[in-house]
Amino acid sequence: MRSLIGLPARRAGSDNASPAHDSAVGHVTGRASYIDDLTEPSGLLHLAIGLSSRASAGLGRLALDAVRRAPGVVEVLTAADIPGHNEVGAVYPGDPLLAEGEVRYAGQALFAVVATSLRAARQAVALASVEYVDRIPSLDPVEAVRQGLTVLPEHVQCRATPAPLDRTGVLADDNGTSEQRHAGPEGDWRQALEAAPHHVEGEQFIGGQEHFYLEGQIALAEPWDDDGLRILTSSQHPSEVQKLVAEVLGLPLHRIVAEVRRMGGGFGGKESQAAALGALAALAAWRTGRAVKFRMPRETDMRFTGKRHPFHNRYRIGFDDDGLIHGAEIELIGDCGHSPDLSEGVVDRAMFHADNAYYLGSARVTGHRAMTHTASNTAFRGFGGPQGMMPIENALDDIARRLGLDPLDVRKRNLYAPGRDETHYGQRIEQHLIQSLVEQLERDSDYRTRRQQIRQYNAASPVVKRGLALTPVKFGISFTAAHLNQAGALVRIYTDGSVLANHGGTEMGQGLHTKVCQVVARELGLPLELVRISATRTDKVPNTSPTAASSGADLNAMAAREAALTLRSRLYAFAAERHALAPDSLALADGELRATTLEGESFRLDWAALVQQAYMARVALFAEGHYSTPKIGYDKRAARGRPFYYFAYGAAVSEVEIDSLSGEYRVVRADILHDVGESLNPAIDLGQVEGGYIQGLGWLTSEELKWNAEGQLTTVNPSTYKIPAFDDAPIDFRVALLEGHPNSEVTIYRSKAVGEPPFMLAISAWAALRDAISSIGDYRLNPRLDTPATPERVLFACQAMREIDMAKTPRVAAQVQT
Structure with a gap:
């Protein structure tokens, strides 16, 4: 077998257990049919939407007469034309299909044009005139939380008066906030923190991420079976498309059929947000009596749809002389965008994964759901888990630098183990794999020898620096909404x-x-x-x-x-x-x-x-x-229970090389060992692990979302938004599946899930970049390195490290601001 970049990799299982993907030949040759490849129904119409240019405003007059008169236009639709509910929120209301009375983000759909061709529909959209009553948008999630602007489980609420904050900046009483606490042997979290011999604290910004599926959002609706509609949808949730289309049209569910043959990528972006396309296409088909296709160009797609949630994280960790954690306080602020969408669950999962693979002792984890006037952020591979893991990984590096230890040794001492195996939300770890998995990867990757070699190299190299990091992953498997399992x-x-x-x-x-x-x-x-x-x-x-x-x-x-x-x-x-x-x-x-x-x-x-x-x-x-799924259950009021049926584990070692005078860098090598239980198909699973790491690498290094001061997204196509390319893959890429450890729970042939857990393996690359920058200060300080860690951020961090007068730095754990 060959790995992603042509280097040898090891496959678990026999070739008989690894038949090729059923559409592999179709994918490679282009013969696999997606919605836009299908033979178009007779009389097909095309749909395009007009987007708001304002992030927050009252919606005045929509002047659409010129649009209606444009060549090829058959129908122009506004909120007034919706016969049922003007709502496509996935869980809670807050996402009108077409804006009505106000706009809440730049890119929100105002109206739809149905025409005989896609070109005619798009040209007609440009003829609209829109009047706005401008308002000041909320664009800073940290300030939004301070002011009490959150997306709540029931609705979006804007507080007139700011809610009180306690000494950590946590809101004292707010429905947009959740909290989990665990009392360990040291007592409650406050006692444990105060009693710990040492403390580190810090904050970090974790950027969002565009899904950038190869097949953009698309739907085709056609009258079907006398009195119903058939929706061909590129959706991860066809039943939700069926339900929301029925509600928009005021029809029973049995008159709507949603169908999905294949998608050209989803990554979570087509879990909840594909429904709006199906509903608009269905509304147009219902009114015209003809089939209607709604295909978004990339720029419209990126403006209209939500992303991975950016997070602002804070932490305070108490630890002893050996680097063992005694207590932790972690605060997570998720930028949810303008509406709830799936943010309740995303922030929940971020909180559930604030420990990653480590026993936190006595801990408090708090999560906030900040409302900003941007597209409503949504599911993305990992569903908040990756953002939740970042602060503890940041803190463990800080602890290691404070104590002069190898970060791997600090990580190993804090891994879950028998007797130290209860999470901060009360679920006990039952399959103790992470210690042995990390140790196996440490040996297989020759970590210790490479660490010594890198230190010697950095001591002799004033400009080019190398970094190395091994980070683990523990990821819970199950929907946290129990009924979805x-x-x-x-x-x-x-x-x-x-x-x-x-x-x-x-x-x-x-x-x-x-x-x-x-x-x-x-x-x-x-x-x-x-x-x-x-x-x-x-x-x-x-x-x-x-x-x-x-x-x-x-x-x-x-x-x-x-x-x-x-x-x-x-x-x-x-x-x-x-x-x-x-x-x-x-x-x-x-x-x-x-x-x-x-x-x-x-x-x-x-x-x-x-x-x-x-x-x-x-x-x-x-x-x-x-x-x-059996066994699962979580009490949200008590913040205790078993939200996950089991955990999947993994670990990665990444080695990087940076030019400290330009900020340019490359991933020299990555070694991965990942737990999939008894693999159902090792070839497919290895592909998922490789792809997850690369996509995670993009999230943490190159994929940067930018908005201007008016709240308009400016990174809206491949020329301004950089996903990983072939050359961004590790030069030496070694991937293996853990063998001999079937799932301890009764799953399909004792296998484990493999879709999301590998994504977080890329945290090792970010940690390796910090390690390389830290070498400039002889590993006594940790740089602050927000993500994505673009070459610019790496350069600024290197410059800041050089500017520190080490003799005047009393605390080695000080955070270097970029």
């Missing part, structure tokens, strides 16, 4: 022996359909080519959960397995009676039924013949399956 599937056997499956998950390139096919084939003892999955549709499997939270295979493969087991049981019962077979001897393998007769003779029957016989005997050859 369920899935359904439908499996049909046709009379020729071929099998067709449907399930509630969606395919966005991650290989979910391939894994589900593998599971069905395994349970029915069939070659993989006999099993196929068709599009995800709400009229086949209803009430689906989003394909998110890394739970796609955990939920849907289990549901498909349940359906396959039901069919297998029926076939066994039929065959045993028909052919007088011993019931406990039956097995399906290699495309045939194998058994022993009641007389003790060997019996074999070809799969297709078995299916034919069962059909003629009127045996039902279709079955449904349903799965719900």
Whole structure:
């Protein structure tokens, strides 16, 4: 096997366990069809939207007469044309489909134009005249929290008077704030902090991230089946599209069918925010009686849709002479944008992951949901977990520099271990893998030798500096909204022996359909080519959960397995009676039924013949399956419980090289060891690990979002927003899956989720950059390095390190401001 950049990598399992992605050839050759590739229905119309240029304003007169008269225009839609609810909020209200009375961010949809061509629709949009009553926008999330401007669970509330703050800057009483506390052996968190021999404190800014899926947001709606609508949607949550379209149109759910064959990437950006496109296309189709396609150009997409939440984090950590944490206070401020969207859960998950893989002792973790007049930020791979992990990783480096220790030694001393295994929200760690995993990677990557070599190199190199860091990942797997932890599937056997499956998950390139096919084939003892999955549709499997939270295979493969087991049981019962077979001897393998007769003779029957016989005997050859995750439950009022079924683990060592006079740098090498339990498909899982690291690298180093003073996004295309390219990958990239450690919980074949956890492995690259910059001060100080750590930020940090008069620095843990 070859790794991402052509260097050797190790694969767990055999090639038979790693069939290729079911659409791999289509992806590479361009034959895979996405919505914009499909043959267009007769009379198809196209839709474009007019966007607000203001971040916060009263909406005055919309002058649209010139738009209506423009060539090719068939219909112009405003909020007044919506027959049902003007609302597409994912969980709570706050996201009108079309603005009504006010605008809350630059990029909000004001009206829609339906025309005979996409060009005509876009040209007509430009003819609109909009009157605004300007207001002062909220653009600073820290100041928003101070003023009590938060997105609340029920609605967006703007406080007239600021809420009181305690000494840490935490709001004393605000519904936009959540808190988790844990009392360890040292007492409560205040006692533990005060009693600790040493303290570090600091703050950091963690930038957002554009999803930058290769297939932009798109939907196609068409009248269907006499009185309904069919929505082809590039969505991770087709049931939500179905529900919100029905509510916008004032129709029952059974008249709306949402369908997803594949997406050209999602990463969370198509979990909640694809619904608006489906609803606008459906509204236009409903009014015109014709099919309507709504495809966003990249710039419109980036202005209209939300991003990964930027976070402003603060921390205060108490520790002893060995670097062992005794108490922690961590405050997380999530920039949610103008509405709730999924921010309640995103900030929750950030809080759940504020410990990363470390026992915090007595701790308080506080999360705020700040309201700003920007696009409503939304789900993104990791769903707040990556932002929540950053402050503790920052603090552990600070502790190491204060004590003159290797940061890896400080990290290892604080990892969860037996007796130190209860999280700050009350869930106990049951599978203790992280210590041994980190130690294995430490050996395999030759960390100690490389650390010594890098120190020697830096001592002799005044300009070019190298850095090294090993960071772990502990990521909780389950939706934190308990009701979403369920899935359904439908499996049909046709009379020729071929099998067709449907399930509630969606395919966005991650290989979910391939894994589900593998599971069905395994349970029915069939070659993989006999099993196929068709599009995800709400009229086949209803009430689906989003394909998110890394739970796609955990939920849907289990549901498909349940359906396959039901069919297998029926076939066994039929065959045993028909052919007088011993019931406990039956097995399906290699495309045939194998058994022993009641007389003790060997019996074999070809799969297709078995299916034919069962059909003629009127045996039902279709079955449904349903799965719900056991054990989980979290009391939000008490802030205690078990939000996650299990944890996935991983660790990465990154080595970087920086030019301290220009800020330029490169990732020289990355070594990764990642835990996926018993892998369902090692080839696909390795691809997820590699891709997760690279995408995380982009988040932490190059992908910078910028807004101007008026709240308008200025990074709106590839010329102003830099995602990682091939040359940004580590020069030496070594990836392996942890072997011999199946999931301790009952999951599909004891596997573990792999979608989100690898993303956080890239934190090691950011920590390595800090390590390289720290070498300028002989590793006695840590630089402040906000993210993304662009070359400019790295340069400023290097300059600041040089300007410090080390003799006048009484505290080695001082934070160098950039």
